[in-house]
Amino acid sequence: MSLLRIPVLLVLFLLFVPALPAISAPSDLIVGVEDGWIWQVALLPPDDGWESDAGRSALGAVRYAERKVQESPDGVSGRDIRFHQEESLDEASAAARVEDWRKRGISAVLSFAGGREIAFLRPHLGEAGPVFLSAFGETANIYNGEGVPDTMVFALDLFRDFRIAAFTAYAAELFPSGSVLAVLGDKLDPALERYSRNLGDMFFDRGFLVAHFWIPGGGMDSFKMIESEAIASGAKALVSWAGSMVVRDVWRSTRRKSNAFEIWYGGVPQPLLLSFNGVVTADQDYPVRADSALKSLGRDIWRRHNVTVKDPAIAGRAYAACQWLFDAFKRAGSPVPAALAGMLPLAEGLVFGSQALSINPATHRPAERAVAFMIVEGREFHPVKTLLVRGPDYLP
Structure with a gap:
């Protein structure tokens, strides 16, 4: 091959091969954290793991939100937010995981595990954190004995009441x-x-x-x-x-x-009810699963990261949770969990598909969510009406 052709081939290669995103080396991350221009959030996977459709879809939405911050002129209060993909936890490992997060300077933990892990972590988070945000959380009780939500715990779902x-x-x-x-x-x-x-x-x-x-x-x-x-x-x-x-x-x-x-x-709507025509249930998850606005989010994630979003609902939850955290980081101007926890209850206008969420400080959850009323017909749940429902404050 002529040596004169090598530069031509190199130019063609650079023109037609898409640029890959730069990946920070661990040393860059350490410097960024120490210098204060990187604030960190840990990610916990869905119950089926990161390799499931839900896991890939949630992670795709997080990376999309993360990249938008990195490419924006001001970032979040002038900083980048770095999300760390981690493995699931259980009750036996909860205390050690919290200690590890604190040593690494993790400000918050965003979980896609459904909310059951909250019971494992609540005794260890205390007032030092990190902040824990569940992208679900309907079944998780986050109140203390006086009816006040735990300082460090938040959830995207209304409580089951x-x-x-x-x-x-x-x-x-x-x-x-x-x-x-x-x-x-x-x-x-x-x-x-x-x-x-x-x-x-x-x-x-x-x-x-x-x-x-x-x-x-x-x-x-x-x-x-x-x-x-x-x-x-x-x-x-x-x-x-x-x-x-x-x-x-x-x-x-x-x-x-x-x-x-x-x-x-x-x-909660469950398969056992499908034999009983006419029974009505109330479901806050159905309006998310049926939200056509989340399809455009999936297309944006595909265009930006080449990730196919097969679970648009969890992608929407992931993106809304990221916006909630970004809003709190901006208000706090600090990665300190206590400062972040003080700002999370103040969020307003968070985009959750076609819903706009504001947070109720008395519950650490959205003030309102769309709720579908589903009737059993022909062994299926069918929506008959959707209402915007305000979650009640603590009910003694």
Whole structure:
């Protein structure tokens, strides 16, 4: 080959091979952290790991958000935010992981693991942090004994008691004031007893008449008496906080009655309910999964990082959580977890697909979320109405 052709080939190579992003060496990262121009966030994977569709989609959205900060003129308060992909944790490793994060100067931890890990970490985070933000968190209780959320813990989902406010709003859409609504609770489960009592109070405050029914720990063999009394009261709907198996038994008792009430289930939608046509559930995740605005986010991630987003919902959660952290870093002007935790409750207008989220300082969660009311038909959940629901503050 002629030596004269080598520069030509080199030019062609440089013109047609796309540029790859620069990867900082560990020494560069250490210098950046020590000099204060890199602030750090650790990432925990979804339950199925980083190599799952959910893991790749979440990580693609984080890298997209991270790169936008790096390429912006001002970054975040003049700094870069570096996200570190890490492995999942369990209860046995939680204390050691927190200590490791503190030694490395990690300001926050963003988790895609569903919220169950919060119980492992809460005893160790204390007031020193790092901040912990769950991209989910519906089932995680982050309140202390006085009804105040833990200083360092935040979540993108409303707490599971949002269904109390959701069913109250849904009833107001369907039934006139003065209608009778039945509430079925479990006296032996403190949480279910509390939800039943609070739902009855909210129904009453909205002008409904309330018929309370109680079962002893889900142990009743027959619901004929409850069914008969609820029908006799003229109840338009019965909300069950007594578990999916109880819903099954109530449904079997009432399905052939022409004047029977609707059955609303107070828990998370689950496959067991798909055999019971007409049962209604409330779901804050469905509006995210069905949000067409997240498709454009997926296209942007593909164009920028060549990552196919097969789970747009978790990508949307990841991008919204990153914006929440960026907002707090800007307000705090500091990577210190205590400063960051003080600013996270102040965020407003966070983009979450087609939703705009503001944070409720009393819950460390969004103030409102879109909630879909789903009815079982033909062994599937079908949306019948979507409402913007404000999550309640701590309910004693």
